[in-house]
Amino acid sequence: MTTWLLNGLQNLYLENPIFESTDPLMTKFETTEILKDHQLTWQRGKVDSALRCASLGELSFMLLRYGAAVHIAPGTLHDFYLFQVPTYGKSAIGVGKQTIITDQHTAVVISPDLPLQLDWEQGCEQFLIKIPKPLLNHACMMLLDIAPEEQIEFQPEYLLNNAHGVAWQHQISAMLSYTQQKTHYPEQWLKNLQTNLLQHLLLTQPNNYSRYFHHAPRMTGQRRLRLARRYIHEHLGETLRLEDIAKACDSSVRSLTDAFRSQLNSSPTQYIREARLTAVRRELLQAPPTARVTEIATRWGFTHLGRFSAWYKESYFESPHETLNK
Structure with a gap:
């Protein structure tokens, strides 16, 4: 953690605490109100909790401590992302199938739909940034020119001591310098900085959209590819002919195919298939167990159900029926 960020955090320490408590039940209630409902297991040490919070734009910046060592099990965050790094002590953060040991040099970016468990050691305090899902989706859309078709999911481990991490800390500190200015701050500048902060995260922290960002075209083919992708997603359940997309x-058709291969390392046909598989999976996860896989697959343009099942299992390592019965 850079001195620059630590200086910015001093502004958060000046905020009146949302709560300070030695009461385990009050601590659980207050943190649920600010974040989400969760299981909180107190372990060794004395309860000495406090939460400070400041909002700038649509982002919430927080300093949270429990005093005692704790185990936190919130399930999934559902509707927001969370950046988290200890200012003191260490923690073990289980995100999906990974466990990240965080300290002042290693943070974590938690995606909304991944199962989450946290173990904070005694005396640990954490700096958190709560990022609403629609806000990050909008920042992504500004980069791609189309709304993201699936949940943005980050690699959770975030290193603070490389160039990207240092730049991220500088941007955060610049925003925190205004937390004590309740009026007369440059609102449009802060809004732009908020967008820049999130786009920096999208562009530098590996995620399931990285290949689109980093294969972005540099010449006039960029707009044509955007229009092609937009047309595909607007007609995803219909018959899609390459001639119509072109x-x-x-x-x-040849230029279209070349653009997909050079800029996305894919073909139009493969891109369509992946987009349709994503749409089917999203519907299967939300459908009742009585739904019919065949009807859902057909609705999204799959006419050969044997190939569909093979492609689906290759992509998601389970059958469509297994997804439906989750």
Whole structure:
């Protein structure tokens, strides 16, 4: 953690605490109100909890401590992302199938749909940034020109001591310098900085959209590819012919195919198939157990159900029926 960020955090320490308590039940209630409902297991040490919070734009910046060592089991965050790094002590953060040991040099980015468990050691205090899901989706859409079709999911381990991590800390500190200015701060500048902060995260922290960001075209083919992808997603459940997609983006079929291969390392057909598989999986996860896989797959453009099942299992390591019965 850089001196620059530590200086910015001093502004958070000046905030009146949302709560300070030695009462385990009050601590559980207050943290649930600010974050989400969770199981909280007190371990060794004395309860000496406090939470400070400041909001700038739509982001919430927090300093949280429990005093005692704790085990926290919130399930999934559901509707927000969480950046978390200890200012004191260490913690073990289980995100999905990974466990990250966090300290002043290693943070974690927690995605909303991944199962989460946290173990904070005694005396640990953490700096957190709560990022609403729609806000990050909007920042992603500004980069891609289309709304993300699936949940953005980050690699959880975030290193603070490389160039990307240092730049991230500088941006956070710049925003925190305004937490004590309740009026007369440059609102549009802060809004732009908020967007820049989230786009920095999207562009530098590996995630399931990284390949689209880093294969972004640099020339006039960029707009044509955006139009092609937009047309595909607007007509995903219909018959999609390469000729129609090419016409929609004022391109030839050959140029369209070359653009997908050079810029996305994919073909239009493969891109369509992956987008349809994503749509099917999203619907299967939300459908009742009585739903019919065949009807859902057909609705999203899969006419050969044997190939569909093979592609689905190759992508998600389970059958469509197994997804439906989750």
